[in-house]
Amino acid sequence: MYKVANRRQLAPSIVLFEVEAPEVAQKVEPGQFVIVRTDEKGERIPLTVMDFDRTKGTITIVVQDVGYSSAIINQMTERSAFLDFIGPLGVPTEIENYGTVVCIGGGLGIAPIYPIARALKEVGNQVVAVLGSRSADLLILEEEMRAVSHEVVIATNDGSAGVQGFVTDGLAYILNQGKTINAVWAIGPVVMMKAVAEFTKPLGIKTIVSMNPVMVDGTGMCGACRVSIGSETKFACVDGPEFDGHLVDFDLAMQRLSYFKDEENRARARLQCNHEGGHH
Amino acid sequence: MKEKATRHEMPCQDPVIRAHNFDEVALGYSKETAVAEAKRCLQCKKPLCVGSCPVEVLIPQFIKKITEEDFAGAGEVLKEKNSLPAVCGRVCPQESQCESKCVLGIKDEPVAIGRLERFAADYQPAMGKSKVSVPAPTGKRVAIIGAGPAGLTCAGDSAKKGHAVTVFEALHVAGGVLMYGIPQFRLPKEVVQSEIDNLKAMGVEIKVNTVVGKITSVDELMAEGYDAVFLGTGAGLPNFMGIPGENLNGVYSANEFLTRANLMKAYRFPEYATPIKVGKRVAVLGAGNVAMDGARTSLRLGAKEVYIVYRRSRTEMPARVEEVEHAEEEGVKLYLLTNPIKLNGDDRGWVKSMTCLRHELGEPDESGRRSPVPIPGSEFDLDVDTVIVAIGQGPNPLLTKSTPGLELNKRGNIVVDPETMETSKPGVFAGGDIVTGAATVILAMGAGKKAAAAIDKYLKNM
Ligand SMILES: Cc1cc2nc3c(=O)[nH]c(=O)nc-3n(C[C@H](O)[C@H](O)[C@H](O)COP(=O)(O)OP(=O)(O)OC[C@H]3O[C@@H](n4cnc5c(N)ncnc54)[C@H](O)[C@@H]3O)c2cc1C
Ligand SMILES: Cc1cc2nc3c(=O)[nH]c(=O)nc-3n(C[C@H](O)[C@H](O)[C@H](O)COP(=O)(O)OP(=O)(O)OC[C@H]3O[C@@H](n4cnc5c(N)ncnc54)[C@H](O)[C@@H]3O)c2cc1C
Ligand code: SF4
Ligand code: SF4
Ligand code: FES
Numbered sequence: 222m223y224k225v226a227n228r229r230q231l232a233p234s235i236v237l238f239e240v241e242a243p244e245v246a247q248k249v250e251p252g253q254f255v256i257v258r259t260d261e262k263g264e265r266i267p268l269t270v271m272d273f274d275r276t277k278g279t280i281t282i283v284v285q286d287v288g289y290s291s292a293i294i295n296q297m298t299e300r301s302a303f304l305d306f307i308g309p310l311g312v313p314t315e316i317e318n319y320g321t322v323v324c325i326g327g328g329l330g331i332a333p334i335y336p337i338a339r340a341l342k343e344v345g346n347q348v349v350a351v352l353g354s355r356s357a358d359l360l361i362l363e364e365e366m367r368a369v370s371h372e373v374v375i376a377t378n379d380g381s382a383g384v385q386g387f388v389t390d391g392l393a394y395i396l397n398q399g400k401t402i403n404a405v406w407a408i409g410p411v412v413m414m415k416a417v418a419e420f421t422k423p424l425g426i427k428t429i430v431s432m433n434p435v436m437v438d439g440t441g442m443c444g445a446c447r448v449s450i451g452s453e454t455k456f457a458c459v460d461g462p463e464f465d466g467h468l469v470d471f472d473l474a475m476q477r478l479s480y481f482k483d484e485e486n487r488a489r490a491r492l493q494c495n496h497e498g499g500h501h
Numbered sequence: 502m503k504e505k506a507t508r509h510e511m512p513c514q515d516p517v518i519r520a521h522n523f524d525e526v527a528l529g530y531s532k533e534t535a536v537a538e539a540k541r542c543l544q545c546k547k548p549l550c551v552g553s554c555p556v557e558v559l560i561p562q563f564i565k566k567i568t569e570e571d572f573a574g575a576g577e578v579l580k581e582k583n584s585l586p587a588v589c590g591r592v593c594p595q596e597s598q599c600e601s602k603c604v605l606g607i608k609d610e611p612v613a614i615g616r617l618e619r620f621a622a623d624y625q626p627a628m629g630k631s632k633v634s635v636p637a638p639t640g641k642r643v644a645i646i647g648a649g650p651a652g653l654t655c656a657g658d659s660a661k662k663g664h665a666v667t668v669f670e671a672l673h674v675a676g677g678v679l680m681y682g683i684p685q686f687r688l689p690k691e692v693v694q695s696e697i698d699n700l701k702a703m704g705v706e707i708k709v710n711t712v713v714g715k716i717t718s719v720d721e722l723m724a725e726g727y728d729a730v731f732l733g734t735g736a737g738l739p740n741f742m743g744i745p746g747e748n749l750n751g752v753y754s755a756n757e758f759l760t761r762a763n764l765m766k767a768y769r770f771p772e773y774a775t776p777i778k779v780g781k782r783v784a785v786l787g788a789g790n791v792a793m794d795g796a797r798t799s800l801r802l803g804a805k806e807v808y809i810v811y812r813r814s815r816t817e818m819p820a821r822v823e824e825v826e827h828a829e830e831e832g833v834k835l836y837l838l839t840n841p842i843k844l845n846g847d848d849r850g851w852v853k854s855m856t857c858l859r860h861e862l863g864e865p866d867e868s869g870r871r872s873p874v875p876i877p878g879s880e881f882d883l884d885v886d887t888v889i890v891a892i893g894q895g896p897n898p899l900l901t902k903s904t905p906g907l908e909l910n911k912r913g914n915i916v917v918d919p920e921t922m923e924t925s926k927p928g929v930f931a932g933g934d935i936v937t938g939a940a941t942v943i944l945a946m947g948a949g950k951k952a953a954a955a956i957d958k959y960l961k962n963m
Contacts, residue, residue, distance in 0.1 A: 248716050258673060264765065264774040265673075290774050305673045307710045437765070437775075440671050440712055441897050442681075442737040443757035447748060454741065454748065459899060473748055476850035480750045484776030 223257075223306035226279055228299050231361040234286040235329060236295045237271070243278030245308045251336035252314030252431070252463055255280065256439045258305035259297070264290045267436045267458075269333035269408075270309065271362075280308075283332035283361070289488035310439045311462050314429070316340045320403035321347040323395060324370065325388050325417055327409025328354055331362050333431060334408045339369035341406075347371055349400070351391035353409065357382035388413060389420045402426050407466060411475050418466035428466035432457045434477055449473050508610040509538040516830040520800045523685045523768055526827055527591070532572070535620040539567035541605065542612045549602040550614060555947030558582045560599060560614055567617060575621035583618075584657040584700070585650060585946065587692045588679060590619025592790075593943050594821045623692075635704055636663040641960045644669065644727040646713045646900060649677020650942045651933025652733035653700060654949030655956070659731075660703045662957045667727075668705060671712040672764065677735055679942070681764040682756070684794050686801070687824075690763070714903035719929060728963065729928050729956045732904075732915060733949060736894040736934035742786065746844025747890070751780060751852040755787070755795045755891035762798050780886030782806045784855055786841060787891035788818040793825060795889040796833045804887070807833045812840035812860050812873045838862070838873060842880070844888060854882045894939045904929075914938055922952035923959070930956055 227239035245255060254269045272281035286295045297303075314337050322341050326334035331352050342348045350370040354360040356379045367373050375383025376391040384390055388409070396402065405428040407417040414430040421428045434446040434457050441459035448457050451468035455461065512528045513519070519526050530538065542564045550560045559578050566575035579586040593599070595615035603611035641664045645652045648670035656666045674680050679693045701707065713719065719730055739754035741747050758777070761767040765775035779802040785795045788811035796807045809828070811818065814837050818825060829835070836857070843856040859879035862871040896913045908916040908925035915924055915931040922930045932948025934940055 244716055262766070262773045289771075293774075305710050307671075307673070307712065309715055310712065437757055437760055438672065440737070441899055442739070443760050444739045444741070444754035445757045449748060473850075476750060477748065479849075481776040481778060484770065484778060488771045488774060488776065 222302035222304065224302045225297055225299050226277075228297070231283065232359050234295070235283060235359075235361055236286075237281060237283045237332075238294075238297065239272075239279045239281045240303060240306060241278060242280045242306045242308075245306065246273045246275050246278045246280050249273045249280065249309035250313035251316065251340045252333075253309035253311045254439075254462060255282065255306055255308030256310060256436070257282075257294070257303045257307070259290070259293050260304050263293070263304065265305070265307075265437060265439070266290050266294065267310075267433070267439060269431070269462075271332040271335055273336070280306075283329065285329040288485050292489075307439065310458060312460070314340065314406075314463060316344055318345045319427075321349065321400055323349045323351060323392060323402050323405045325351040325392065325405065325407040325409070325413075326353070326366070327388050327407075327413040328359070329361070330407075330409030330413070330431075331360075331366060334406060335362060335365055335369065337406055337408075338366065342369055342371070349374065349395055349402075351376065351388050351395070352383075353377070353388035353391065353413070355379065387416065389416050392417065392420060396424075404429070405466075406430075411471055411478065414466060414469075415471035418469065418471070422467050429463050430466040430469060431462045432464060432469065432474060433462065434474060435480055447477075506537060506541050508541070508613055509534050509616075511613070511616050513827075516827075516832075519686065520797075520831040523801055525689050526686050529623060530616055530620045532570070535567055535572075535617060536570060538613050539564045539617055542568075543604060545604060549604060550599045550612070553602040554599045555943045556582050556950055558586075558599070558618070563621060564612070564614075564617055567621060572621055572624040576624055579618060579621055583946070584654050585696045585942075586618050587622035588650070588688060588696060589943055589946070590615050590617075590622055591688050591692070592683060592821075594941060596822050598943065636661065638665060639663040639960065641665070641728045641963075642667070642726060643956060643960075644722045644730045645733065646719070646730065647671075647677060647733040647735055647933075647935075648675035648697075648707060648709075649733055649735045649933060649945060650679060651735070651935075651945035651949040651952075652677070652731065653697065654946040655731045655733060655930075655932070655953045656705045656949075657700050657703065658950055658953030659956060660700070660705050662953070664957070664960065666705045668707045669711040669713050669717075669722075670707060670709045673709050674764065675707050675709060677733075681760045682791065682794070684759065684763055684798050685768075686797070687794065712899070714900045719900075719904045719926075723928065728960055729930065731949070731952050731956065732900065732924070732929065732931040732935060733933045733945070734897060734900045734935045735945075736939040737897040738895040739890070740893045740895060741890055742841065742892060744841060744843055746846055746852065749844055749846040749852040750850050751778070751886055752844060752888045752890065755785075755791045755889050756894065758795055758889050759791070759798065762802070768798075768802060777802065778887070779804050782808075782885045783887040783889065784808045784810050784836075784841070784883060784885040785889045785891055786810050787893070788813070788820060789891065789893070790820045790824055791894075792889075792891035793820045793828045793833075795891050797828050797831060799887065799889065800831055800833065808836050808883070808885075809833060810836045810839050810841060810855075810857065810883075812838065813870070814838055814862060814873075817870055836883070840873070840875070845882070852886060852888055854884050855888065856880055856882050894934075896935050896938070901935075912938065921955035921958075922948060923955060928959065
């Protein structure tokens with residue numbers, strides 16, 4: 222069992238968990254993920270590592286309630302434990318000194334971008350963060366991001382914080398300051414990553430995105446996580462999850478994320494029933 | 502004089518009923534039938550059957566115990582050579598192994614060795630746990646990577662020699678394909694679990710959730726003090742056809758489909774949280790055991806029409822004979838000499854049909870099998886809403902890529918000394934599907950056994 226050492230509500234449906242997983246914590250690097258299972262009947266859920274503490278032996282994950290299993294996770298308390306906690310999985314981020322880098326996190330994507338920004342800063346990059354959310358109250362981890370970036374630009378759709386608009390508007394704002402950008406990391410909803418990749422492609426700026434397809438085993442055994450990269454099929458769990466954003470087929474990725482929508486709605490409905498105390 | 506009895510059939514669930522449930526299809530012999538079938542065995546002095554069993558089960562001896570109605574004794578005899586008899590009795594391709602050489606088979610039908618093995622093995626748990634004697638520890642430590650039949654066998658045999666054994670498994674349960682691939686209705690997971698519990702009772706430590714190559718590596722394990730390592734990571738990399746439309750929604754690899762159904766118990770969704778989606782018309786590409794399992798699982802999940810689409814003819818189908826028979830009885834249809842060239846999708850990105858090309862058998866190829874040749878202009882569309890790709894698995898490179906010094910062949914399988922199963926890396930042994938490519942449970946077990954003997958020798962000479 223992997224005990225929850227700390228739980229912190231970051232936004233109405235977003236919770237941060239610090240989990241005791243000493244062996245995973247020894248090995249994990251920025252950009253990698255874990256697969257967790259809450260109980261015997263649970264699904265295997267992939268989650269990116271937001272932070273790790275090798276001495277304390279903990280891994281921090283940030284979970285957004287979007288469906289049945291993520292809702293179950295977010296109901297966990299500091300007395301709960303995960304049944305399974307598998308990792309680190311995936312290829313770590315290629316951390317080197319690129320010069321000036323922009324780390325874009327959209328919505329929940331701010332959590333996985335955090336350790337990447339920190340590592341990039343540690344090796345000497347000039348790190349500019351662009352944080353996007355629908356509105357100010359949904360913006361997570363702003364303080365943490367300020368601590369690991371040289372500059373933070375905020376973009377909210379409703380203008381309740383920072384510039385009004387999307388993360389691409391934040392990116393445009395940085396370019397307008399006359400900065401040369403050597404590389405961009407963008408993590409967030411697929412539509413956002415697609416927009417960033419389309420924005421940077423004509424400018425020739427290297428852009429890395431982190432794909433989050435449906436996964437089962439996370440070891441390259443099932444092929445559920447296949448993505449199309451430069452018209453080649455790759456398995457995101459072992460070849461990624463990070464890929465060159467200019468080569469990713471984002472439309473296919475969005476289509477594949479809707480694979481189990483009907484079933485997900487059924488599971489979700491069951492959760493709501495249970496909440497109301499009824500069995501239908 | 503022995504009366505001449507014909508081979509005894511094993512009772513099965515009615516096909517119409519079983520096609521809609523996940524309970525075991527074959528019900529096993531009763532005591533009376535088992536004894537009667539066992540009496541057919543001639544107790545040959547030089548039993549040819551034994552030579553065709555990869556682990557050389559003492560076939561006449563265990564069958565003799567059944568004739569004497571010493572069923573527990575029969576189980577003991579089985580265990581001497583085979584650590585997973587309840588599994589092998591169910592899934593071995595007996596027709597091409599032990600039973601293929603049975604002398605009775607020359608004129609008549611061979612002894613039903615597999616069914617008897619299953620009977621004797623199943624008899625044991627009912628009697629309570631058999632006692633395990635743990636030998637004196639040798640002080641040597643063996644690490645086993647992968648808890649499939651190869652790894653588990655190597656673990657059991659190494660533990661019997663007194664070595665301290667730890668098995669590292671990537672998934673959250675041990676068993677390999679026995680747990681994630683082969684369905685409940687063919688191999689109940691309780692059977693596998695009880696075999697694994699026996700190993701644990703012998704002192705084997707099993708660490709699940711441990712992907713070697715990520716959380717640790719072979720070199721690190723050796724540095725930590727493991728004296729020998731066995732690699733039994735299987736053939737877990739699904740092949741795809743490489744045809745247009747393969748990434749459409751509704752297209753699964755057999756591994757994904759079966760893992761959802763078996764390992765994650767999606768057939769009990771939403772009680773179990775992992776979803777699975779099966780349409781009305783399912784095409785399964787391929788004709789091995791994996792394909793049959795995909796087809797029969799689809800039926801049980803509610804598909805109305807299920808097709809096996811295979812480019813060769815019936816005689817070349819690699820599945821166990823019994824599985825093909827069972828599938829057809831349950832209503833699976835075979836589209837032989839047919840190969841898909843393209844999957845077509847609807848405007849939401851879901852597969853809706855499959856363009857196929859008919860084939861005919863041409864000249865024999867190097868393997869001596871007549872190879873399928875496409876018939877020009879024979880394209881036709883098959884309406885389907887689910888496609889399961891079951892055209893084989895390659896070696897998963899996760900472990901081999903992270904282990905420097907391992908010689909691989911050009912397909913990515915580990916190269917070993919066939920006598921000792923030792924790899925090019927000293928102290929590291931390998932066996933099962935990762936060495937041979939996708940094969941059978943019993944061959945993997947045979948390899949695990951051979952490796953355990955070699956490891957023991959290696960440790961003694963250290
Ligand atoms: C490598 C990787 C890293 C991830 N990191 C995180 C993370 O750090 N924090 C976090 O909260 N989530 C993360 N996810 C997404 C997370 O795994 C899914 O949100 C979760 O599996 C949904 O399960 P559910 O049963 O709650 O929702 P479901 O009922 O399965 O789905 C609800 C909705 O979410 C969408 N969805 C389903 N699966 C995914 C998915 N894999 N990615 C995105 N949307 C999905 C569906 O389209 C559906 O609309 C990651 C996914 C991957 C593959
Ligand atoms: C659907 C299906 C049906 C089949 N039906 C039959 C049948 O009826 N009869 C028959 O004889 N054979 C059958 N087979 C074939 C048979 O199951 C295999 O040949 C056999 O399981 C191979 O055993 P193995 O121990 O080499 O590998 P596997 O059973 O594949 O086990 C390998 C194990 O290693 C683990 N692993 C892999 N990489 C790592 C890593 N890096 N770190 C830690 N663990 C790792 C895997 O998770 C897995 O548990 C079938 C196969 C399938 C897929
Ligand atoms: S293990 Fe398999 S091959 Fe050997 S005797 Fe038993 S059924 Fe036959
Ligand atoms: S060859 Fe057939 S008859 Fe002879 S011992 Fe083996 S099973 Fe019995
Ligand atoms: S999740 Fe199964 S191959 Fe990637």
